[in-house]
Amino acid sequence: MKLSQFGPGALVAAAFIGPGTVITASLAGANYGYALLWALLFSVVACLILQEMALRIGIVTQQGLGENIRANLTNPLTRAFFIALVFAAVVIGNSVYQGGNLSGASMGLAGLFGELTWPAIGLTSGWPIIVGGTAFAVLWTGNARFIEKALIGLVLLMSLSFIGTFFLTQPDLSRFFSGLLLPSLPTGATLTVVALIGTTVVPYNLFLHASSVAKKWRSPAQLKQAQADNLVSIPLGGLISMAVLATAASAFFGSQQSITSAADLATSLEPLFGVWAQYLMAIGLFAAGISSASTAPLASAYALSGIMGWSKNLKSRSFRLTWLAILVIGVFISSLGLEPISVIWLAQVANGVLLPVMVGFIWWLCNKPSLGHYKNRAWQNVLAGLVMLISLGLSAKSLINAFA
Structure with missing residues (x-):
């Protein structure tokens, strides 16, 4: 498979x-420790199934899910319900979560170059503005292929950084393979399992x-290329994710040292495994932050x-204004260190409702006669049913957390 055939799957991985x-x-x-690696393996399989159905709809109909919602939901109330959910979960949700993406990239840069504060104008950190400006420059090109290449590069950078850290810590x-292939559930780990799956399977x-x-x-004749892209990018x-989990397990499980964030993990690796471990982790955190900071506004604009x-x-005014608004809100939240609790609560509730609704909608679309011989086969419907159960579990967890 040629490098030019990769792209959309890498965008999902970057996201x-x-x-x-x-x-x-x-x-x-x-x-x-390594006990929950199986949950990440499980989440990758679920993500592969769900994203394959989404890409099949996109190629066969030559439309995104937003257009398919408009075309297939003719009841005004049903359509209004979907629009409200998508707006709350994807647009508003990504606006506030964008602050976290920029903060993550900023932590990586701070780990490499030190803190950058601008107290004269009331900013607790100047890095989010620089990261946001980089994401702006990438998206403003309006060149889908350039954006794909930039994000493929970030995915490769994350791979080298996090997998390199994995080998440096000598897990x-x-x-590792026992935790990956033999499922177990340590006491108190249920919500962590759900969170691991929920970070991979997102609306x-x-x-x-x-x-x-x-x-x-x-053309639908090119479907196999898109499926190959999916089969490589999502597992990567x-x-x-597995490399990050194993690195933390190798360095901290069973020790007296605790971590509360990825930044703690990066800085704590140096005395244990040398300065390169810290640098690799910081580079990976920067790449993870900026990749999500680019894909979240892009996904919102598409939706x-x-x-x-x-x-x-990608160069239209409405498209650019959508992703620009999300990017600016994220920079504002991250630079000032704000925590918009009520908005995050709304986004969490909307995400919890939207995921199973979207899974059901995609499942329904993939069984419509209009897809011809590209519609789901029996075994694909069995797998889709499994993903539906997963999405209901994630939904319940999200809603319980929000209302608790």
């Missing part, structure tokens, strides 16, 4: 390997994938443009 994933995997490894490979990636494959591949993203019937040309 789900963000600071939240790095933090969740780090805490899972530090608290439970116990027998325990906005469905919009991102369906729209980006429709731009890249113009999962491998990165909102599709569902509202706006132009999806």
Whole structure:
């Protein structure tokens, strides 16, 4: 498979390997060792199934999920419900989560170059502005192929950084494969398992994938290329998550030292494994932050443009204004160290409701006669049913957390 055939799958990998994933995997490894690696393997399989259905819809219909919602949901109330959910979960949600993406990239830069504060204008950190400016420059090009190449580069940088750190910490490979292939559930680990799956299986990636494959591949005859891209890129993203978890397990499980964030993991590795371990982890955290900081606004613009019937040309005013608004809000939140609790609560609730609703919608679309021989086969429906159960579990966890 040629490098030019990669792209949309790498966008999805770049999107789900963000600071939240790095933090969740780090805490899972530090608290439970290698025992929860199977949850990441399980999440990769679930993600592969769901994203394959989304990309199939995108290529066969030559439309994103937003357009398919408009075209297939003719009942005004049902359509309004979907629009409200997508707006709350994908657009508002990504606006506040963007602050976390920029903060994660900023932590990586601070680990490499030190803190950058601008107290004269009230900023606790200047790095988010620099990271946000970089994401702006990438997205403003309006060149889908350039954006793909930039994000493929960031995925490769994350791979080298996190997998390099994995080898530097010399993990116990027998325990690694035991945790990967023999599921176990340590006491108190249930919510961590759900969180590990939830960082990989996320609603906005469905919009991102369906729209980006429709731009890249113009015929259902090219479906196998998109599926190959999916089969390589998603497992690579999962491998990165596993490397982070195993690094934290090797360095901190069973020790007296605790970590509360990915930044703690990066700085704590130096005295144990040398300065290169810290640098590699910091570079990986920067790449994870900036990749998510670029893909989250892009996914939101695809979703909102599709569902509202706006132009999806990457250079159109409405498309640019959508991702720009999300990027600016994220920079503002991250630079000032704000914690917009009520907005995050709304996004969490909307995400919890949206995921199973979108899984059900995609499952329904993939069984419509209009897809011809590209619709789901019996075994694909069995797998889709399994993913539906997973999404209901993630939804319940998200809603319980929000209302608790």
